[in-house]
Amino acid sequence: MQKYSLPPGLAACARTLAAMLLLATLAACSTPAARLTIYDFGPGATTPQATTRMAPLPPLLLAEVEAASALDSTAMLYRLLYADAQQLRPYAQARWSMPPAQLLRQRLREQLGQRRNVLTPLDAVAPGTLALRVELEEFSQLFDAPASSSALVRVRATLGRSGNPARALAQTVLVLQQPSRSADAAGGARALAQATDALVLQLESWLQQVAAAEPQ
Numbered sequence: 125m126q127k128y129s130l131p132p133g134l135a136a137c138a139r140t141l142a143a144m145l146l147l148a149t150l151a152a153c154s155t156p157a158a159r160l161t162i163y164d165f166g167p168g169a170t171t172p173q174a175t176t177r178m179a180p181l182p183p184l185l186l187a188e189v190e191a192a193s194a195l196d197s198t199a200m201l202y203r204l205l206y207a208d209a210q211q212l213r214p215y216a217q218a219r220w221s222m223p224p225a226q227l228l229r230q231r232l233r234e235q236l237g238q239r240r241n242v243l244t245p246l247d248a249v250a251p252g253t254l255a256l257r258v259e260l261e262e263f264s265q266l267f268d269a270p271a272s273s274s275a276l277v278r279v280r281a282t283l284g285r286s287g288n289p290a291r292a293l294a295q296t297v298l299v300l301q302q303p304s305r306s307a308d309a310a311g312g313a314r315a316l317a318q319a320t321d322a323l324v325l326q327l328e329s330w331l332q333q334v335a336a337a338e339p340q
Contacts, residue, residue, distance in 0.1 A: 163313035164221040168234050181240035185255040185286055186232060191225035195263055198223055200309055202265040212264060218309035224263040228320060235324045251287040265312035273304045275315035277323050283334050294334045298326050
């Protein structure tokens with residue numbers, strides 16, 4: 125069989141191209157994959173809560189926090205107000221440890237439980253127990269400029285009394301906006317945690333006001 129060989133110039137080009145392809149393949153294999161970063165609201169209380177002299181509050185039935193379908197995942201979401209405020213965008217390499225509704229409920233139980241027993245729907249609940257239902261409507265990082273952002277948390281809270289039938293007492297919408305120290309996922313996660321903590325304090329104040337104003 126007759127063998128054919130490339131002209132010297134073409135052979136050199138072929139060898140160079142093969143070497144370049146090999147180097148590119150090796151570089152791709154050696155480059156580490158982008159690392160996914162997981163965020164939550166922090167460890168919460170790390171020491172036992174100091175005993176308060178204030179009288180304990182009545183028990184509270186806390187339902188599961190409901191959320192819009194867009195928030196029913198672990199994606200960290202943001203909006204570019206300067207481009208398209210109606211579009212929710214997920215960070216590619218940042219996630220929450222659990223869906224925001226679960227993070228919010230965890231914080232509610234921790235903070236509201238400092239002065240009262242917080243019950244779940246699975247607990248034995250006496251008729252007439254205060255019952256709180258929370259709907260998470262917005263939980264995102266807002267960019268008003270490429271280098272400037274803030275966290276926005278909005279919830280709709282309904283307070284009632286358990287029983288058959290249940291009785292509604294009041295409803296409110298709470299909105300918290302917290303500036304972010306940095307215009308990135310880390311800054312957004314920190315600001316959203318701070319906004320959530322501030323929102324829980326407002327919610328506790330509202331609960332006490334509604335309960336105190338209820339006719340006896």
